[in-house]
Structures are given as C-alpha cells and as structure tokens.
Amino acid sequence: METKEKTRFKHLEKWESTLSACIRCGYCFEHCPMFKYTGWESDAPRAKIITAFGLLSGELEPTKMAADKIFNCFYCKRCEAACSSGVTLTEVFTDAKKDLVEMGLKGPGTTSVTYMNCARCLVCVKACPHEARFHGEDGIETDPVKCQACGICVEVCPAGAAKIENNFGTGREDLITESSRFLSTHTSAKAIVFACNWSYFPDLQASRLPESETHDKDYEIYVNMCAGRLESQLLMAPFLNKAWGVLVAACPEDECQHKNGNTRAKKMIQGMQSTLERVNIDPARLQVVEIPAGDKTLFQAEIDTFIDRLNSMGPIR
Amino acid sequence: MIHQKGIPMKSVDESKLREIFGDNNVKTDPSDLYAFGSDSSVHHAMPWAVVRPDTTGQVQKLMAYANDALIPVIPRGGGSGMCGQTVPIHGGIILDMKRMNRILEINLPDVYCRVEPGVVDDDLNLALKPHGMFYPPTPASSRIATIGGEIANNASGVRSVKYGATRDAVLGMKVVMPNGDLVTLGAHTRVEASGYQLHKLMVGSEGTLGIVVEATLNFVPIPEYRCMGIANFDHLSHAGGAIGAIMASGAIPSMLELVDSVAIKAVNKTMNLGLKEVAASLIFEADGMVKEAVDYEINKMKEICTKHHGSDIKTSYDPKERAKIFMGRKKLFPALSKYDDSLSSTSLADDMAVPYSKMAEMAGKIHEVAKKNNIIMTAYGHCGSGCMHTKILMDTNREDQWASAKKAITEIYEYVRSVNGTTSAEHGIGLSKAESFKVEKADSLKLLQTIKQALDPNNILNPGKLMQAPEDWVTATGLRYAVHN
Numbered sequence: 087m088e089t090k091e092k093t094r095f096k097h098l099e100k101w102e103s104t105l106s107a108c109i110r111c112g113y114c115f116e117h118c119p120m121f122k123y124t125g126w127e128s129d130a131p132r133a134k135i136i137t138a139f140g141l142l143s144g145e146l147e148p149t150k151m152a153a154d155k156i157f158n159c160f161y162c163k164r165c166e167a168a169c170s171s172g173v174t175l176t177e178v179f180t181d182a183k184k185d186l187v188e189m190g191l192k193g194p195g196t197t198s199v200t201y202m203n204c205a206r207c208l209v210c211v212k213a214c215p216h217e218a219r220f221h222g223e224d225g226i227e228t229d230p231v232k233c234q235a236c237g238i239c240v241e242v243c244p245a246g247a248a249k250i251e252n253n254f255g256t257g258r259e260d261l262i263t264e265s266s267r268f269l270s271t272h273t274s275a276k277a278i279v280f281a282c283n284w285s286y287f288p289d290l291q292a293s294r295l296p297e298s299e300t301h302d303k304d305y306e307i308y309v310n311m312c313a314g315r316l317e318s319q320l321l322m323a324p325f326l327n328k329a330w331g332v333l334v335a336a337c338p339e340d341e342c343q344h345k346n347g348n349t350r351a352k353k354m355i356q357g358m359q360s361t362l363e364r365v366n367i368d369p370a371r372l373q374v375v376e377i378p379a380g381d382k383t384l385f386q387a388e389i390d391t392f393i394d395r396l397n398s399m400g401p402i403r
Numbered sequence: 404m405i406h407q408k409g410i411p412m413k414s415v416d417e418s419k420l421r422e423i424f425g426d427n428n429v430k431t432d433p434s435d436l437y438a439f440g441s442d443s444s445v446h447h448a449m450p451w452a453v454v455r456p457d458t459t460g461q462v463q464k465l466m467a468y469a470n471d472a473l474i475p476v477i478p479r480g481g482g483s484g485m486c487g488q489t490v491p492i493h494g495g496i497i498l499d500m501k502r503m504n505r506i507l508e509i510n511l512p513d514v515y516c517r518v519e520p521g522v523v524d525d526d527l528n529l530a531l532k533p534h535g536m537f538y539p540p541t542p543a544s545s546r547i548a549t550i551g552g553e554i555a556n557n558a559s560g561v562r563s564v565k566y567g568a569t570r571d572a573v574l575g576m577k578v579v580m581p582n583g584d585l586v587t588l589g590a591h592t593r594v595e596a597s598g599y600q601l602h603k604l605m606v607g608s609e610g611t612l613g614i615v616v617e618a619t620l621n622f623v624p625i626p627e628y629r630c631m632g633i634a635n636f637d638h639l640s641h642a643g644g645a646i647g648a649i650m651a652s653g654a655i656p657s658m659l660e661l662v663d664s665v666a667i668k669a670v671n672k673t674m675n676l677g678l679k680e681v682a683a684s685l686i687f688e689a690d691g692m693v694k695e696a697v698d699y700e701i702n703k704m705k706e707i708c709t710k711h712h713g714s715d716i717k718t719s720y721d722p723k724e725r726a727k728i729f730m731g732r733k734k735l736f737p738a739l740s741k742y743d744d745s746l747s748s749t750s751l752a753d754d755m756a757v758p759y760s761k762m763a764e765m766a767g768k769i770h771e772v773a774k775k776n777n778i779i780m781t782a783y784g785h786c787g788s789g790c791m792h793t794k795i796l797m798d799t800n801r802e803d804q805w806a807s808a809k810k811a812i813t814e815i816y817e818y819v820r821s822v823n824g825t826t827s828a829e830h831g832i833g834l835s836k837a838e839s840f841k842v843e844k845a846d847s848l849k850l851l852q853t854i855k856q857a858l859d860p861n862n863i864l865n866p867g868k869l870m871q872a873p874e875d876w877v878t879a880t881g882l883r884y885a886v887h888n
C-alpha cells in the first residue's frame with residue numbers, strides 16, 4: 087500500500103490530507119456547469135478531486151486526458167459552496183495545474199487561447215481580471231494556471247482572436263442556438279434569462295420533465311460564466327426570435343468574482359437599452375438584476391417580477 | 404491503491420459498445436475509468452469501460468452481449484453509495500444510468516408517478532412540488548442520489564420514521580434481466596397480492612439481480628404544518644428512554660434524531676455554534692394537515708422528553724427557528740471533516756439498526772469501543788426508525804488505524820447482532836459490511852445465492868457484492884486513501 091512518484095506533484099502534495107478529507111459524497115455535482123453540460127460524472131468536481139488523488143498517488147498517469155479533467159473548470163466555485171466537508175476544490179485544482187504545466191501539460195481545457203489573427207492590441211491583457219494574459223515570446227499568451235475561464239478576453243478582443251475552445255455550452259454560438267430552440271419550440275415562451283453562473287438555478291439538475299409539465303414554460307435560464315462575457319449580439323438574438331424580453335442576472339456591485347464583469351455588463355446593457363428605445367421598443371424589456379451568489383429565492387422572485395412586467399406589456403409588435 | 408488481485412482484464416469489445424451506445428456514450432480512457440472506480444465508500448477499483456444508455460433497448464442489447472461474453476456489468480446511479488456497491492471489484496462495464504433521467508408521468512388522480520432510474524431524487528421532488536406532493540423516502544444524499552440507486556439500496560432518510568423507506572413507495576417497475584429480457588413487475592395500484600411481488604425483491608438487491616429501467620412510485624401530499632423541537636439530556640440512557648417511550652406512545656414523529664456528545668463537540672469546535680455540550684440531544688418533529696393534530700403530537704413528545712429528564716426543550720413552527728434547531732445536525736458532516744487535520748471522516752459501520760430500547764445503549768457501546776481502539780466515533784441517527792449512524796474519525800494514512808477500525812467495527816457489529824439489530828438500515832451492504840452481513844444472515848446465505856443463481860446464472864450483474872463479497876473489507880479492493888506503512 088505505498089504510493090509511487092509522488093514527488094512529481096510537489097504543489098499538489100500539500101493537499102494530501104484534504105484529498106482524504108473529501109468524503110466523496112458527490113454533493114458538489116449539483117449545478118457544476120461541466121457536469122450539467124456533459125452529464126459525465128467523470129467531468130464533475132468530485133471526479134476532479136479523485137483525479138487529483140490519482141495523480142498525486144501515482145495511480146493515474148499524468149496524461150493529456152487526465153490533465154484536461156483538471157483544466158476543464160470554470161472556477162465558478164459552485165462545488166465549494168455545495169461541499170459537505172469544506173473542501174476548497176479550486177485551490178487544489180490550481181496547485182495541480184501548476185504541477186501539470188511544469189510537466190508540459192498545459193491544457194488548455196477551458197482556459198483561453200490566442201489565434202493567429204491576434205492584432206496585438208493588448209486590449210485583452212488590460213481587460214483580464216486575473217492577470218492571466220501577457221505579451222510573451224509567442225505573442226499574446228495565457229497563463230493556464232491563472233486563467234479562470236471567465237471569457238472576458240473573448241468578449242473584448244476586437245479581432246476575435248481570443249478564444250475559449252472548450253466552451254461546454256457556455257459560448258456565444260451555443261447560447262444563441264439553444265435560446266432560439268427554446269423560443270421556437272414553446273408557444274408560451276416569453277423570456278430568456280442569462281444567468282451569471284454565480285447566481286443560482288432554481289431548476290432541475292439533470293432530470294427531464296414530461297411534455298405535460300413543460301409545454302407552457304414561459305422562460306428558460308441559460309448559464310454564462312460571467313455577466314462580463316455577455317455581448318450585444320447574444321442579448322439581441324432572442325428578440326429576433328420573438329422573445330418578449332431578456333433578463334440578465336449578475337453579481338451585486340463589488341461582489342464580482344472577475345473584478346468588474348458586472349459593471350461591464352451593466353454599461354453594455356444601458357447602451358443597448360437606448361438602442362431599443364430608438365427603435366420604439368420599451369427598454370424595460372432588457373433588464374439586468376443583481377443576485378448575490380446562491381440566492382435562489384431572490385433570483386426566482388426577480389424572474390417572476392420580470393415575467394409579470396412582460397405580461398403587462400405583451401409581445402413586441 | 405489499485406490492486407485488483409490478479410483479476411485478468413477481459414477484453415471488452417469496444418466497437419460493440421460504440422455500436423450500441425454511440426461514440427459519445429462510451430468511455431475507456433483511464434482518466435474516466437479511474438473516476439468511475441470510486442463511490443462514497445472507502446473502496447476503489449478500475450472498471451474496463453463506462454457506458455451511458457438512453458433507452459431500455461440499449462440496456463437489453465448490452466446485457467445480451469455481456470451475458471454472452473461473461474463480462475461483469477455494474478449499474479450505477481449518482482455514485483453516492485457508501486459501502487462500495489458500485490465499485491467494480493472484478494472489473495467489468497459500468498452502466499451509468501444517469502442519462503435515463505426522464506420523469507415520464509405524474510399521475511395525480513391515481514397518485515403515482517413513473518420515472519426512469521436516472522432521475523435525481525431532488526429533481527423528482529421539485530417536479531412534484533407544484534402539485535403539492537412529495538416523494539418521501541429521500542436520503543440525505545437526495546441532491547445526487549438517483550431513484551434507481553435508491554431502489555437498489557432501499558434508501559431511506561430522516562422522514563422514513565413516518566413515511567417509510569423506498570420499498571414502501573415502489574408500486575412496480577420494468578426490469579432488464581441479466582440475459583437482456585425485459586420484465587414488468589408489480590402493479591400501478593397501492594396494494595397487490597398477485598404472486599411473488601418480485602419488484603419488492605429488486606428493492607435492496609444492490610444491482611445484483613436486474614436493472615431497473617422504469618419505476619412506478621407512490622407520492623404523498625406536502626403537509627401544511629411542520630413543527631420541530633429539541634431536548635437536551637445529561638445521560639445517554641435518559642435520551643434512550645425518551646426514544647423508546649415516544650415510539651411506544653402512539654405519537655407519530657415525522658423525524659426523531661439523536662445527536663451524541665462527540666457530534667455536539669465536533670460542531671462546536673469547528674463551527675462555533677455554541678451548543679450546550681450535553682450527553683445527547685433529541686431533535687423531534689411532527690407534521691400534518693391540521694394544526695391541532697400536529698400540536699397534539701408535539702406536546703406528547705415534549706411531555707415524554709420532560710418525563711425522561713430532558714431539559715432546554717424548545718419547539719417551533721417557524722422555518723427559520725426550525726433551521727436553527729436542526730443546524731447542529733446539519734453541520735455535522737463538515738464539522739467532522741474539519742475536526743482535526745490529521746483525521747478523516749470515514750463511512751464504515753455507519754448505519755446499523757437496533758430495537759428502540761437499545762438505541763442509547765448502542766451509542767454508549769460505540770463510544771466505549773472507539774476509545775478502546777484509539778479512534779473517534781460519533782453516534783447520531785434516525786432513532787425513530789431504529790437507525791444509528793456513525794462516522795469514524797481516523798488517520799486514514801496510517802495502516803495501524805485501519806487495523807484498529809476493523810477491530811472496532813467487528814466488535815460493534817457483534818453487539819448489534821447480540822441485541823437483535825441488523826447490519827444495515829439504510830445504506831446497504833456492498834463490500835464494507837459483508838463481514839457482519841454474512842454472520843447475521845448465516846442460515847439464509849445459501850438461499851440468497853440460490854436466488855442469485857436462478858436470476859443471474861452467469862453471475863455477471865454486479866458480482867462480488869453482498870453474500871459474494873470478501874470477508875475482509877480492508878483488503879477487498881484498493882482503498883481510496885494513501886495508506887503508508
């Protein structure tokens with residue numbers, strides 16, 4: 087019963103007792119966006135902890151596939167909020183990433199990359215809330231240990247060169263496709279809610295409801311990693327698909343995990359509201375609300391209020 | 404530690420699996436297999452492949468193939484089993500049922516619902532809530548536990564004292580047998596006397612007899628009123644007396660929980676809750692549609708607690724106050740995990756049941772045995788249903804602590820059996836509890852094996868569990884801890 091090659095993971099090593107302290111209850115699955123999207127338990131936070139243990143103990147080879155388990159994470163810390171045993175999962179992941187990078191396994195997983203068409207304008211370097219983007223030997227690079235996959239660089243890059251390749255359903259195109267699908271398949275559909283992942287899903291985790299329970303659904307919630315990542319094309323898309331309104335949930339002032347994602351979103355939405363007004367659409371049809379992390383009651387209340395307001399306004403003519 | 408004891412890895416025909424399930428629903432990379440080798444137990448073993456069915460037809464095809472090729476198949480839900488039920492001790496294919504997660508029907512006039520096995524317990528309750536209904540067996544792990552897994556282990560929880568366990572809620576089911584045949588068991592009615600009631604046999608069979616692909620479940624109305632109370636006791640025996648008296652009084656608690664001194668200390672130490680450090684606390688609850696009726700039940704329980712020297716008795720209908728009362732119990736898991744950096748909280752011998760009159764004595768016995776063996780054990784439990792939970796705090800990196808834990812557990816189970824208790828009340832047997840299970844059920848083991856043989860002649864469904872599990876759970880599989888000599 088002895089472990090081998092442990093020393094290769096010298097940053098991860100300090101978490102040995104934490105890895106044992108995780109009681110493997112799996113409560114952290116709940117709402118992990120990775121798990122919600124892929125449905126594979128091996129992508130869920132518990133599996134990442136198991137992977138970290140496997141790497142540290144030498145039972146699991148540090149391959150690209152194993153490394154990706156760790157690099158595929160949005161750092162939303164929902165798992166930590168749900169953990170029954172106070173495990174600080176993302177801190178464990180960060181140290182595992184340090185070791186993996188030293189072994190030449192750099193992801194990218196969900197961390198951002200830079201495409202050839204980068205104009206070297208440094209906008210992303212300035213915007214990155216985690217100082218993960220820098221001007222390196224190969225142009226603009228990302229430090230995969232520091233990157234927390236917020237997607238802000240993707241949103242600000244004027245050349246479209248900053249990308250998160252493994253989006254797991256949170257990319258602009260995915261969200262546009264999914265929200266259009268909801269709007270076109272539900273005659274009762276009125277609103278699309280884009281929730282920052284820090285808000286809450288007052289919703290099913292994975293199970294699917296019978297038609298009879300969902301056919302009269304009037305809104306659908308789509309999760310975004312940070313409100314700062316929302317951009318106008320995405321927010322306009324539902325209106326083009328006959329939505330009555332769009333609601334955005336962001337963290338309260340000073341509580342953004344990515345520094346200023348929420349204020350960035352608010353500014354952008356203000357701009358869009360004036361555009362709506364100019365084309366004679368009530369700007370109140372596009373709203374942003376502040377939801378503290380995990381406040382599911384408030385989130386549901388805000389959604390209900392928004393739907394009530396839309397009901398009094400009726401569809402866009 | 405992976406040491407699969409010389410079990411040769413049989414070749415799984417990967418292309419066959421891809422043909423049945425599609426490329427996106429088959430995993431064979433070690434990084435995935437490694438994660439699927441664990442559940443919430445202390446065990447770990449590597450499977451050979453993981454597949455994810457979406458339809459009953461796919462499950463049937465897989466079983467026909469596996470039965471022919473003699474490859475073990477281990478059905479898996481949320482992976483929240485605590486005794487190694489889904490750990491593939493002999494390798495094989497993990498059948499991850501989480502994608503078969505449709506709630507098929509909520510039938511209010513006939514008071515049943517039909518669900519696929521991958522439906523998460525909390526999700527089912529979320530779907531029933533708008534109709535004023537709930538599904539009561541709900542274990543503590545309801546946020547990830549699937550209905551299939553709950554059926555496999557006859558799961559129950561804090562409210563089972565009033566509403567029963569999974570077996571009481573299951574009316575019928577569709578099951579894929581080990582040879583791929585699909586059978587319909589049970590009925591859609593509240594009562595049935597048409598023969599063997601084989602659906603009840605499937606409940607608690609830990610995935611060794613068949614694969615549930617659909618279940619018909621009973622549900623009940625959400626009570627209008629809920630009142631919770633707490634009482635402190637200076638002696639375990641006084642709390643024990645109160646438990647027995649409450650259960651014998653005709654009162655119907657919807658919850659009756661015991662929390663011992665070790666648990667209270669742990670919560671105080673790590674969470675600073677400032678709970679009074681007494682020998683034991685009892686948390687009791689009554690619920691119902693009529694307030695007077697709930698008052699009646701609660702007052703009865705209060706009176707009994709007072710009579711048995713309970714003090715600091717408080718009760719409340721207010722949700723916030725109720726949450727406060729339950730806080731100590733709720734924070735127990737994280738408290739135990741943080742109790743001491745060098746100790747881990749493990750699930751072993753964690754859910755025995757004993758007769759009501761023995762609950763308190765049992766808690767005392769647990770403390771005595773733990774002390775003798777140099778480990779820390781807490782006792783807390785759903786004493787209303789006779790179930791005692793424990794957690795063992797030990798240094799999981801030290802081999803000698805495992806030996807101590809094993810000794811302590813053997814002693815505790817000896818006591819449990821000596822007072823006509825049973826090895827598992829809620830979590831099942833799996834691997835960790837086979838030692839005591841085999842002693843307890845000694846005279847029916849052959850019968851169990853005959854049933855298994857009749858239904859699964861090639862022994863491919865979750866082999867090596869229950870009566871087939873190795874006696875020594877410590878060496879049954881690798882342990883999921885870094886154990887040093």
Ligand code: SF4
Nearest residue numbers: 118159160162163165
């Ligand atoms: S931080 Fe978020 S994405 Fe990462 S494992 Fe936790 S819940 Fe999943």
Ligand code: SF4
Nearest residue numbers: 108109111112114169
């Ligand atoms: S919730 Fe916490 S203790 Fe439970 S499996 Fe996840 S990390 Fe481990």
Ligand code: SF4
Nearest residue numbers: 214233234236237239
């Ligand atoms: S802006 Fe966000 S996604 Fe981009 S590099 Fe920085 S942390 Fe990563």
